[in-house]
Amino acid sequence: MNEDRLDIKTPEYVSIQFQLAGLGSRAAAFIIDQLLLTVVNILTIVVLFFVMDGISSVQFLPDSFIPIAITIIILFIVNWGYFFAFEFFLGGRTIGKKLIGIRVIQENGHSITLLSSFIRNLIRIIDSLPTAYFLGIIMIFFHPKHKRLGDLVAGTIVIHERKVKQKKKLTPIEKEIETRGLTKYDIFIDEWTLKSLGMKEWKLISTYASRYPQVPMEERNQLTRQIAEILLPKIGLEVEGKRETDLENTLLVLYLILKDEWEFEL
Template sequence: MQTIRVRTTQNVFIDYPLASIGDRIVAYLIDRLILFLYILLVISLMVGMKAFENETLLITLGLIFIVFPMMFYGLLFEIFMNGQTPGKHAMKIQVIRLDGTPASVGGYLFRWLFSIVDFGIFGGVVAVVIIAVGGKGQRLGDIVAGTTVVKLAQQKEINSSDIFIVPESTYVPTFEQVVQLSTRDIEVIQRALDANRDHGTYQPIEIITEKIKSMLGIHSDLPPSEFLYTIVKDYNSLTAGR
């Protein structure tokens, strides 16, 4: 599977699997199908309301319930579904920034504006060619917005997000210095642990381990992954109830 290496704000490199062109095409077709079925439903309701007998009513309802949803479908879903549309959600793919963080509203807006070029006259051929040639999973709108589309990892029976569950009251933290870390630091650690678990990427957890040890003045012989899991559990335990 093709991947993209992104550099986080913590200067840590993490590999993300890129969404394949096939996944993106299927997601697009699912979204088109949903829109088609929605429009059929709206037209059926308009027929029942005899809207076609009143030109003013027809134009008003058509603009509000057909034209606007067709225009803003992708933009609004990506904004409110954190980089996904129903089609993308079904295919388990998501829009993110090139630094691995969620895209901004401005980024989604640029992607939407340039979709006219990507999916316009040639029906998506431009987008497919640019994605295939670019190597970063970016269509023109992504290049302008600084985004790409990645494949979300399959959830395993054990997920590193489980460590965010508040430990039992009897849990004794190992490294009390973790209170100096921020929530953002913990999110970066979790992302690196997920990358290690799902894709075998080992370098990020090694780099982060050394940075954490240096930052907090910790000396530990624990393996990197075990050390980072302990750090997050300790942080979660010590900051619970804040």
């Protein structure tokens, strides 16, 4: 199944291998998404029915077309915006993709960007032609990287999620992060800043995280401030005036964010 795998070399000459999502898994995810959208569409139309029923008893008949026009606009925004919003804000995953275990990423291995998500889903209109997503199905089936037209234009690919092996015990740093109640969502880093952090920054923060539980307190405080002075300005955060505990929390959250980007395990 080598044809279903894609090797990507990062600027740091690190080779990352992805398993491409084929027609079957993509179709399954799409069906789940469409079922969810169908429920939303039906509920919207039911609401329209009751609104129209109320308007029909009013003498101003011309205004009765306004709810229909509004509903058509809402249905278009929901059906198109669902894929665009979920793929961008949930890291390339719609609800269907998340359940099936696939996601959309950039062809260079990075997370999908706002522009790519917009273009990819705008072209979805063409991929659905002439009916029942026929053009998209044909493209995915015959393209060597299982791309539809939207993927070609946006420079994206759809891959299977990388499954992290279950560990019986948490590592010391994972226990520390869990004890502090930290998550990768505690800091917002925009996509451009995130892409400026490469393998060098990942190695630095991962080394810090691995050494953190073993280093004596005095040496740990010194190490924390040194690493913070290197990394935090790169994400727009100041170091001056902050306590060591705050710097530690920020660095550990940054570790979680970069781990999601750089630590791959099939």
